[in-house]
Amino acid sequence: MEKLLCGVDLGGTKLSAGLVTLDGTVIDEICTYDHTQKDSDGIVMDIVTLVDSLLKKNALTENNLLGIGVGFAGHVRYKDGTTITSSNLVAGFKNYPFKANIQKHFDTVKVFVDNDANAQTYAEYKYGAGKGYDDMIFVTISTGIGAGIICNGKLLRGITGTAGEVGHTIIRPESDRKCGCGNYGCLMTQACGLFLADIAIDKIRSGIKSKLGVTIENAHEKINGVTVKMGLDDGDELSKAIVFESADSIAIALYNLFQLYNPPIIVLGGGLINWGSIYIDRIREKFHLLAKDMLNDQIKIEFTAIGKSAGIIGAASLPLEG
Amino acid sequence: MEKLLCGVDLGGTKLSAGLVTLDGTVIDEICTYDHTQKDSDGIVMDIVTLVDSLLKKNALTENNLLGIGVGFAGHVRYKDGTTITSSNLVAGFKNYPFKANIQKHFDTVKVFVDNDANAQTYAEYKYGAGKGYDDMIFVTISTGIGAGIICNGKLLRGITGTAGEVGHTIIRPESDRKCGCGNYGCLMTQACGLFLADIAIDKIRSGIKSKLGVTIENAHEKINGVTVKMGLDDGDELSKAIVFESADSIAIALYNLFQLYNPPIIVLGGGLINWGSIYIDRIREKFHLLAKDMLNDQIKIEFTAIGKSAGIIGAASLPLEG
Numbered sequence: 001m002e003k004l005l006c007g008v009d010l011g012g013t014k015l016s017a018g019l020v021t022l023d024g025t026v027i028d029e030i031c032t033y034d035h036t037q038k039d040s041d042g043i044v045m046d047i048v049t050l051v052d053s054l055l056k057k058n059a060l061t062e063n064n065l066l067g068i069g070v071g072f073a074g075h076v077r078y079k080d081g082t083t084i085t086s087s088n089l090v091a092g093f094k095n096y097p098f099k100a101n102i103q104k105h106f107d108t109v110k111v112f113v114d115n116d117a118n119a120q121t122y123a124e125y126k127y128g129a130g131k132g133y134d135d136m137i138f139v140t141i142s143t144g145i146g147a148g149i150i151c152n153g154k155l156l157r158g159i160t161g162t163a164g165e166v167g168h169t170i171i172r173p174e175s176d177r178k179c180g181c182g183n184y185g186c187l188m189t190q191a192c193g194l195f196l197a198d199i200a201i202d203k204i205r206s207g208i209k210s211k212l213g214v215t216i217e218n219a220h221e222k223i224n225g226v227t228v229k230m231g232l233d234d235g236d237e238l239s240k241a242i243v244f245e246s247a248d249s250i251a252i253a254l255y256n257l258f259q260l261y262n263p264p265i266i267v268l269g270g271g272l273i274n275w276g277s278i279y280i281d282r283i284r285e286k287f288h289l290l291a292k293d294m295l296n297d298q299i300k301i302e303f304t305a306i307g308k309s310a311g312i313i314g315a316a317s318l319p320l321e322g
Numbered sequence: 323m324e325k326l327l328c329g330v331d332l333g334g335t336k337l338s339a340g341l342v343t344l345d346g347t348v349i350d351e352i353c354t355y356d357h358t359q360k361d362s363d364g365i366v367m368d369i370v371t372l373v374d375s376l377l378k379k380n381a382l383t384e385n386n387l388l389g390i391g392v393g394f395a396g397h398v399r400y401k402d403g404t405t406i407t408s409s410n411l412v413a414g415f416k417n418y419p420f421k422a423n424i425q426k427h428f429d430t431v432k433v434f435v436d437n438d439a440n441a442q443t444y445a446e447y448k449y450g451a452g453k454g455y456d457d458m459i460f461v462t463i464s465t466g467i468g469a470g471i472i473c474n475g476k477l478l479r480g481i482t483g484t485a486g487e488v489g490h491t492i493i494r495p496e497s498d499r500k501c502g503c504g505n506y507g508c509l510m511t512q513a514c515g516l517f518l519a520d521i522a523i524d525k526i527r528s529g530i531k532s533k534l535g536v537t538i539e540n541a542h543e544k545i546n547g548v549t550v551k552m553g554l555d556d557g558d559e560l561s562k563a564i565v566f567e568s569a570d571s572i573a574i575a576l577y578n579l580f581q582l583y584n585p586p587i588i589v590l591g592g593g594l595i596n597w598g599s600i601y602i603d604r605i606r607e608k609f610h611l612l613a614k615d616m617l618n619d620q621i622k623i624e625f626t627a628i629g630k631s632a633g634i635i636g637a638a639s640l641p642l643e644g
Contacts, residue, residue, distance in 0.1 A: 075618070077618065084618055135480065135481065149582075151473055151474075151478060152473075152474070152476075154474075156473060156583070157584065158457065158583055158584020158585060159457065159584055159585065159586040159619045159621070160584055160618040160619045161584070162581075162584050162616075162618065163582060163583050163584040164582065165581040165582065165584075166581070166582060168581045168616070169577075169578040169581050169582060170493065170574050170577065170578060170612070171492065171493065171495065172494070172495065172496070173493065173494065173574055174494070174496070181614070181616060182614055183612055252492050252495055255491075255492065256491040256492060256578070257582075259484075259487040259488070259490045259491050260471075260485060260486065260487065260488060260491060260579075260582060261478070261480055261485050262479065262480020262481055262482055262483070262484050262485035262487075263480060263481065264481040290492070290505055292503070292504055294484075294490070294503060296397070296399065296406055296482040296484065297481045297482045299481070
């Protein structure tokens with residue numbers, strides 16, 4: 001029997017595990033929400049239990065697995081699989097030997113740990129819109145903004161393992177929007193879910209009207225990726241202005257990535273791409289305005305082709321990188 | 323006899339060729355200024371003549387060479403050695419089969435062509451401050467700003483060969499300074515030789531005084547890298563303000579490179595590093611203010627260790643990359 005991959009997606013609200021074939025098809029997946037208040041050791045036990053349940057349910061043992069990959073919502077010191085921090089897990093995972101502590105519970109199958117953006121990038125490269133390219137960049141635009149970079153068929157990680165943090169690149173140093181990292185004008189402050197309400201407030205101040213009853217006072221309750229999408233479908237001027245401003249900032253970041261990496265393709269994923277073609281068309285248009293005649297070869301800007309279960313497929317693909 | 327490398331440095335004013343040992347020592351070099359008004363074919367002939375003269379002068383033939391590397395002040399399509407454009411050669415070199423046309427004149431020795439920033443980066447990696455690191459970034463700050471990126475011991479080139487253009491990354495989109503590329507707020511407009519006068523004018527407008535007699539009207543004649551250095555040594559407030567603003571913008575760009583590549587070392591070269599420690603200390607200080615606790619491993623910011631003849635040594639090192 002051909003070996004399978006096991007992918008574990010550890011997020012702030014959901015912990016899922018899935019069995020994935022070598023060609024990237026999920027054949028079964030299970031999840032839990034019990035981990036959110038536990039400490040790092042407790043979460044390791046939840047992961048082990050989840051993987052064991054998944055194997056039993058499918059009448060398999062760890063010998064049927066080629067590897068277990070774990071996608072982690074935070075920074076990972078790649079060489080030894082120690083986590084550095086997590087921004088959205090109570091456990092914190094500060095300098096925690098995550099890979100080693102999971103590995104202890106398995107005899108033969110090898111465990112791989114990387115951050116979730118890298119994991120999704122590798123899946124996009126193996127199975128998705130990046131298939132067939134030796135170099136590619138995947139940018140995920142969601143609550144935050146992350147990215148992964150494939151260079152000669154490998155994830156570019158850098159000395160610690162934190163390369164690809166396009167969300168923290170500064171594109172507007174004079175902006176008064178402060179990122180969680182403490183800096184002003186990171187891409188995140190201009191274009192991710194966490195800052196949509198701040199963009200809305202700036203737009204309202206500049207005189208743009210909303211027919212959704214959004215005001216400076218209630219923007220932080222009323223504005224998120226989903227309500228902006230609804231507003232967009234409803235012809236709301238404020239929602240459109242938020243989408244356009246976010247798109248313009250993403251376009252600057254993609255243009256900077258083009259100048260630095262000159263990749264043949266950039267793939268976009270994450271929740272905010274549900275804003276659809278009005279969003280991606282604006283990104284492409286602004287990108288081409290900036291790139292002009294400097295684009296000596298075509299550079300594609302595409303949506304993710306992995307879709308749902310991207311977290312699990314991404315994590316599962318990590319053992320394939322070797 | 324151990325083989326030698328031949329490096330050709332083709333710049334806007336000077337065309338030089340040198341013989342370089344495999345450990346990066348220049349044993350002889352000659353140059354000409356005759357090429358500046360010639361067309362692309364004429365420059366190819368000048369290069370061939372220069373290399374032939376250098377070989378004859380040292381009683382060598384092309385059989386004594388391991389390779390000929392040419393560093394070109396412009397964009398190169400790396401795979402076939404076609405030049406795309408040059409910003410500072412009259413010949414223009416638009417889509418010109420540069421490598422092939424040089425190669426025609428040599429029987430056995432292989433010719434390599436790349437842009438000068440990439441060539442200098444490779445030399446810095448082989449012989450300079452980047453020696454011993456698998457990953458590094460070299461940024462040259464001069465009339466313009468260029469960079470090269472070493473990733474796993476190889477130059478990262480991208481699909482066309484134009485990766486590493488940090489000078490064209492946009493860090494202040496609302497800036498009113500327009501780059502030659504047509505965009506506003508590229509790093510070049512904030513920190514390179516071409517824009518020092520514009521920085522000076524903005525500083526004078528904001529009330530900063532110069533004891534060098536610089537005014538808004540004469541800034542473009544009076545301000546350049548050398549006069550700013552003189553002003554700095556002379557305690558001129560305007561010169562110091564120009565150096566600090568340039569340093570702060572370079573620091574933002576280096577911080578963005580850190581977030582994207584997470585390299586262990588960034589090496590700075592080019593004419594403006596002659597501003598000295600006041601400049602690099604300011605860059606380091608601002609970089610660390612931005613990076614804060616995100617710096618999980620030490621990242622060094624160093625001066626080039628190649629020094630004079632960097633252009634020739636860089637070009638000569640290209641055949642070693644293979």
